[in-house]
Amino acid sequence: MSLRLGDTAPNFKATTTAGNIDFYEYLGTGWGVLFSHPADYTPVCTTELGKTALLQDEFAKRNVKVLAVSVDPLDKHLGWVKDINETQHVTVGFPIIADSDKTVANLYGMIHPNASETFTVRSLFVIGPDKKVKLTITYPASTGRNFIEVLRVIDSLQLTANFSVATPADWKEGEDVIVVPAVSTEDAIKKFPKGVKVVKPYLRYTPQPNK
Numbered sequence: 001m002s003l004r005l006g007d008t009a010p011n012f013k014a015t016t017t018a019g020n021i022d023f024y025e026y027l028g029t030g031w032g033v034l035f036s037h038p039a040d041y042t043p044v045c046t047t048e049l050g051k052t053a054l055l056q057d058e059f060a061k062r063n064v065k066v067l068a069v070s071v072d073p074l075d076k077h078l079g080w081v082k083d084i085n086e087t088q089h090v091t092v093g094f095p096i097i098a099d100s101d102k103t104v105a106n107l108y109g110m111i112h113p114n115a116s117e118t119f120t121v122r123s124l125f126v127i128g129p130d131k132k133v134k135l136t137i138t139y140p141a142s143t144g145r146n147f148i149e150v151l152r153v154i155d156s157l158q159l160t161a162n163f164s165v166a167t168p169a170d171w172k173e174g175e176d177v178i179v180v181p182a183v184s185t186e187d188a189i190k191k192f193p194k195g196v197k198v199v200k201p202y203l204r205y206t207p208q209p210n211k
């Protein structure tokens with residue numbers, strides 16, 4: 001069965017481009033992004049890992065550790081990283097798991113046999129400090145993911161975790177957020193000193209609390 005939101009993200013030990021790791025130890029007490037790509041030395045994957053490397057500081061600012069995975073062996077990863085650095089003008093600073101025996105791929109349901117029996121699809125998991133799965137996305141091999149969107153979701157998840165607010169459609173950092181239904185308007189007025197705009201009793205906005 002595939003992992004669903006709220007499930008505990010399984011721990012594992014793995015060989016990576018940054019040495020052997022224990023996933024939980026690698027994550028520590030912060031957030032994590034674990035994402036698979038189909039194969040090394042392929043064009044879309046090269047741009048995806050390049051983009052992630054470009055955004056390393058943005059992930060770090062949010063206390064998020066990034067970890068990539070494919071079923072290619074370590075020597076292949078190490079050679080490919082040089083190509084990513086060269087062609088995408090970055091320095092890949094996050095580990096890539098060499099999952100040749102498919103331990104991680106199977107644990108996280110990253111192989112979708114009707115898409116490919118052999119390769120992982122583009123799965124991505126955001127994992128919270130409580131080691132629970134907060135976001136899953138799955139893209140096909142032919143479509144590169146939008147890592148700015150991944151950061152946007154992490155911002156939303158962290159706002160929910162810290163301030164009990166939700167974010168509306170297409171929300172961007174700095175825009176008003178939504179008071180969750182579990183909080184009464186009376187409590188919201190006390191909780192959010194920047195003000196609460198009541199459009200309907202169930203549709204209430206407040207300025208982003210941490211801005």
Ligand code: BEZ
Binds near residue numbers: 038042043045142
């Ligand atoms: C790519 O990364 O470009 C790719 C990988 C597997 C299948 C199709 C595209």
